[in-house]
Amino acid sequence: MSGLSRRQFIRVMLSASGALVVGVGPASAAFTPTVPMELLGEALTSLGAFVRIERNNRIVIGARGCEIGQGVITSLPMLVAEELDADWTRVRVEQLPYGYEIGPDGPTNRYGPQGAGGSTSITDGWKDLRQAGAVARWLLIEAAAQHWQLPHERISTEASHVVHPDGTRMPYAELVERAAAILPPAEPVPVKTPDQFRVIGKPARTVDARAIVTGQAQFGIDAYLGGALVAVMLRCPHLDGSVESVDDSDARKVAGVREVFALDGPVPGSSFDGNLAAGVVVLADNTWAALKGRNALKVTWKPGPWAEESTAKLEAQAAEAFKGEGVNVRTDGDMAAARKAAKRVLEARYQVPFLAHATMEPPAALIKIEPDRALFIGSLQNPSGASSVIANLTGLAREKIEIRMTRAGGGFGRRLENDYVAEAVMIAKKAGKPVKLLWTRDDDLRHDFYRPFGVHQMSATLDRKNQLTGFAHLCAATSLNYRIARKKERPPGQGCLEADDFPAGLLPNLDKRFFSLESGMPRGPWRAPLHTFHAFAVQSFIDEIAVETKQDAVALRLALLGEARELDYSGHGGPKFDTGRLAAVLSRCAEAIDWKRKRSDGRGVGIACHFTFGGYAAHAFEVSVDGRDLRIHRAICVADVGRVVNPLGVEAMMMGGTIDGISTALNLAITVKDGQVQQSSFGDYALGRMAQMPNEVEVIILPSELEPSGAGEMGIPSVAPALANAIYAATTVRVRKLPILPELNRLL
Amino acid sequence: MPSPPLKTGKQPSAPVAAAEPGPIELTINGETYRHSGAPDMPLLWYLRDVLRLTGSKFGCGVGQCGACTVHVDGKAQRSCLLPVSALAGQSITTIEGLASGEDLHAVQQAWVEEDVPQCGYCQAGQIMAAVDLLKRKAQPSDSDIAQLTNLCRCGTYPRIRKAVKRAAQLIAAARTAEAKP
Numbered sequence: 001m002s003g004l005s006r007r008q009f010i011r012v013m014l015s016a017s018g019a020l021v022v023g024v025g026p027a028s029a030a031f032t033p034t035v036p037m038e039l040l041g042e043a044l045t046s047l048g049a050f051v052r053i054e055r056n057n058r059i060v061i062g063a064r065g066c067e068i069g070q071g072v073i074t075s076l077p078m079l080v081a082e083e084l085d086a087d088w089t090r091v092r093v094e095q096l097p098y099g100y101e102i103g104p105d106g107p108t109n110r111y112g113p114q115g116a117g118g119s120t121s122i123t124d125g126w127k128d129l130r131q132a133g134a135v136a137r138w139l140l141i142e143a144a145a146q147h148w149q150l151p152h153e154r155i156s157t158e159a160s161h162v163v164h165p166d167g168t169r170m171p172y173a174e175l176v177e178r179a180a181a182i183l184p185p186a187e188p189v190p191v192k193t194p195d196q197f198r199v200i201g202k203p204a205r206t207v208d209a210r211a212i213v214t215g216q217a218q219f220g221i222d223a224y225l226g227g228a229l230v231a232v233m234l235r236c237p238h239l240d241g242s243v244e245s246v247d248d249s250d251a252r253k254v255a256g257v258r259e260v261f262a263l264d265g266p267v268p269g270s271s272f273d274g275n276l277a278a279g280v281v282v283l284a285d286n287t288w289a290a291l292k293g294r295n296a297l298k299v300t301w302k303p304g305p306w307a308e309e310s311t312a313k314l315e316a317q318a319a320e321a322f323k324g325e326g327v328n329v330r331t332d333g334d335m336a337a338a339r340k341a342a343k344r345v346l347e348a349r350y351q352v353p354f355l356a357h358a359t360m361e362p363p364a365a366l367i368k369i370e371p372d373r374a375l376f377i378g379s380l381q382n383p384s385g386a387s388s389v390i391a392n393l394t395g396l397a398r399e400k401i402e403i404r405m406t407r408a409g410g411g412f413g414r415r416l417e418n419d420y421v422a423e424a425v426m427i428a429k430k431a432g433k434p435v436k437l438l439w440t441r442d443d444d445l446r447h448d449f450y451r452p453f454g455v456h457q458m459s460a461t462l463d464r465k466n467q468l469t470g471f472a473h474l475c476a477a478t479s480l481n482y483r484i485a486r487k488k489e490r491p492p493g494q495g496c497l498e499a500d501d502f503p504a505g506l507l508p509n510l511d512k513r514f515f516s517l518e519s520g521m522p523r524g525p526w527r528a529p530l531h532t533f534h535a536f537a538v539q540s541f542i543d544e545i546a547v548e549t550k551q552d553a554v555a556l557r558l559a560l561l562g563e564a565r566e567l568d569y570s571g572h573g574g575p576k577f578d579t580g581r582l583a584a585v586l587s588r589c590a591e592a593i594d595w596k597r598k599r600s601d602g603r604g605v606g607i608a609c610h611f612t613f614g615g616y617a618a619h620a621f622e623v624s625v626d627g628r629d630l631r632i633h634r635a636i637c638v639a640d641v642g643r644v645v646n647p648l649g650v651e652a653m654m655m656g657g658t659i660d661g662i663s664t665a666l667n668l669a670i671t672v673k674d675g676q677v678q679q680s681s682f683g684d685y686a687l688g689r690m691a692q693m694p695n696e697v698e699v700i701i702l703p704s705e706l707e708p709s710g711a712g713e714m715g716i717p718s719v720a721p722a723l724a725n726a727i728y729a730a731t732t733v734r735v736r737k738l739p740i741l742p743e744l745n746r747l748l
Numbered sequence: 749m750p751s752p753p754l755k756t757g758k759q760p761s762a763p764v765a766a767a768e769p770g771p772i773e774l775t776i777n778g779e780t781y782r783h784s785g786a787p788d789m790p791l792l793w794y795l796r797d798v799l800r801l802t803g804s805k806f807g808c809g810v811g812q813c814g815a816c817t818v819h820v821d822g823k824a825q826r827s828c829l830l831p832v833s834a835l836a837g838q839s840i841t842t843i844e845g846l847a848s849g850e851d852l853h854a855v856q857q858a859w860v861e862e863d864v865p866q867c868g869y870c871q872a873g874q875i876m877a878a879v880d881l882l883k884r885k886a887q888p889s890d891s892d893i894a895q896l897t898n899l900c901r902c903g904t905y906p907r908i909r910k911a912v913k914r915a916a917q918l919i920a921a922a923r924t925a926e927a928k929p
């Protein structure tokens with residue numbers, strides 16, 4: 001998705017309430033907005049564009065992104081406010097709905113890119129949202145120029161006012177009518193230079209914090225609609241299994257239960273473009289009745305083709321797989337020759353488990369389907385996907401589907417898949433009524449698109465001088481690209497093993513291969529997909545090499561990274577990877593944790609660094625292990641995400657990523673037995689609680705003038721290896737299997 | 749159906765489960781409601797489905813996450829575990845009833861000042877749990893704060909810690925101000 005494309009221009013209109021509205025959209029739609037004029041400015045209706053200047057000089061900025069906790073409801077409007085020179089303290093932000101429409105050149109989105117995935121929101125907005133703000137400001141200045149009969153250049157702006165050269169200030173609101181009559185410039189207008197920034201780079205608190213702390217913020221699960229029945233579903237616990245028989249007589253006796261029916265799952269092996277599992281649906285007047293009805297169901301299931309699958313068997317499959325050739329992911333030089341010539345070859349095998357997303361707000365969806373239109377309200381990360389799913393299943397044109405977006409109680413990649421949207425539509429169609437679908441926690445943990453399971457076989461070749469001459473990374477995993485909905489099948493390694501990840505390009509000999517494991521587990525992106533998956537192996541192994549060759553683990557990494565330069569990087573976040581920026585976060589992190597200082601009292605320090613999606617991060621931890629008790633005394637996260645739009649927001653993401661990383665690395669795994677997911681609650685999928693967490697995460701953001709990258713994902717991949725490395729430093733016990741705590745207990 | 753007038757929440761438009769023996773009287777955020785639906789309905793679903801007080805969140809339904817935390821007679825309780833029938837005559841406060849009018853409770857204020865929320869979903873429960881903690885421990889230590897067992901998937905724990913301490917200060921300062929006429 002690009003920023004402001006050739007066809008997208010700035011749209012300007014004057015609403016019926018007299019507010020100036022500026023947005024991006026197809027040029028010819030400039031004066032025929034699809035949102036009726038009368039509705040603009042009304043609460044609970046669509047905000048027609050990004051900027052609305054009201055008569056009292058209050059500026060309302062529309063937030064187009066999916067707010068899943070990554071702070072875009074604050075940071076994206078900041079970009080608009082900056083270029084508009086709006087008084088940020090008086091700006092009100094409103095969530096925009098999904099903006100699909102048919103423009104003169106076909107389907108388009110009147111708000112530009114809206115999804116949340118791959119840490120791209122800020123990078124996109126940096127281009128088009130700043131332009132939207134800049135055009136609004138340009139129009140206001142032009143209006144002032146006409147009013148004061150002065151050249152455009154002599155007028156400046158400040159805090160929602162235009163300023164006359166003699167210092168006279170006039171509120172934007174007074175120029176709204178005149179500005180709306182001016183034709184927006186044909187060419188993009190210049191945006192500010194960084195020295196002119198007043199909003200970007202200044203800490204801004206979450207714009208709707210007050211609504212959150214008073215319980216007023218709306219999440220998808222909070223949407224209700226008169227006449228909608230609550231739907232819950234008992235899903236088949238067997239991967240690709242089906243319903244054999246249902247006895248719903250007791251369920252139907254529960255007061256408030258209205259309907260019970262079976263729903264098919266996807267055809268085994270077919271792509272996941274609908275719901276995820278077969279099951280039995282209970283529809284009731286309220287959630288409690290639906291849940292009681294579900295409890296009263298007696299269902300027998302038919303196990304599917306994966307009845308034999310288990311985590312133990314996947315481990316065995318991986319061991320077997322490595323005997324084969326695998327799929328080449330990247331080859332440099334000649335690793336076989338390097339092995340022959342080597343003085344020493346180091347080997348280690350690491351294992352990472354399936355993971356569930358466990359968003360705090362479980363999947364939920366509200367849908368009302370009418371013959372010629374549909375309304376959907378829910379927590380989304382991928383509204384465009386949701387819109388296609390609804391269109392496919394209802395036969396409605398996408399522009400007839402209204403999608404209202406809300407705050408989402410976490411995303412982490414779970415909501416990139418819209419299976420729960422599809423399920424709600426299927427149920428609503430069958431019931432012939434609006435439906436509010438709710439997933440319970442056990443539904444959520446047992447039916448997810450899991451982060452892949454995999455085993456990493458690492459080797460390193462060393463010459464006589466203990467110099468690293470070659471590096472091999474063989475990865476056997478349940479490919480991420482499994483039954484992907486409506487997409488071309490991608491190469492199997494993609495999503496598990498990044499060709500150009502460190503130390504690729506830094507050594508003469510490299511051998512990276514992928515080995516696909518057979519599994520019926522649905523898989524999908526999980527926060528920093530593939531990076532959390534393989535950084536553990538790479539950054540742990542580098543530490544092992546340092547130990548084995550008696551080198552300092554930071555010095556070894558810095559020596560490998562070498563001179564600051566750009567290397568080609570074909571993965572997401574490329575096209576370049578800057579060795580200097582990675583070295584800088586690593587060095588800063590080492591300094592902050594006082595890396596060189598010898599620890600006593602059984603304390604150990606571990607470090608790791610990683611490049612993800614355009615951002616650079618390093619983590620260091622100081623830990624001790626007392627009996628079986630792991631304590632994290634210090635946690636440091638250093639990041640370089642380019643220019644920072646909202647320092648508070650980036651800090652929160654890095655802190656959150658670090659805590660999420662710790663929680664996941666210590667405790668979390670999804671396992672399979674007899675073709676069924678074994679975890680079903682926060683009891684057996686135990687997210688970290690306050691008591692297990694370090695009191696503080698010291699976050700250091702390196703200043704940068706470079707284009708901003710997102711910050712949602714780079715805060716996590718280096719956590720698990722830094723922790724494992726710290727545990728080794730404290731105990732000389734090497735944890736090569738995640739999650740850490742059960743493995744550490746086994747090894748101690 | 750709840751007894752009018754409803755001062756908070758929206759008028760429910762979905763019917764409540766069929767009438768069962770005798771309505772249960774509930775006091776929620778100072779208002780009295782009569783529930784004549786299923787007596788075993790957990791308070792969480794009564795708040796959400798019937799009163800449309802959706803600030804209390806569903807995270808697990810089995811007492812493990814704390815997203816549904818409310819106060820019953822001033823003590824933090826997980827509302828997903830409380831059948832309404834057990835609550836007759838007790839005073840319930842939800843996140844919606846914590847502030848006095850426009851004035852945020854000190855804990856809410858501290859949450860805003862420390863910019864605690866990320867996705868925000870767990871935060872109503874976190875705040876209700878923190879208010880309860882501060883009632884028991886006016887100046888909580890780090891290990892007191894570590895007793896908070898509410899889950900946060902976004903990892904806001906370090907900021908929750910800071911906000912609890914800040915709230916303790918705000919409350920202490922308000923007390924001192926009150927003491928001096």
Ligand code: FES
Pocket residue numbers: 805806807808809810811812813814815816817826827828829
């Ligand atoms: S919903 Fe009540 S504790 Fe989780």
Ligand code: FES
Pocket residue numbers: 069360409410865866867868869870871899900901902903904
């Ligand atoms: S802020 Fe998202 S779960 Fe706590």
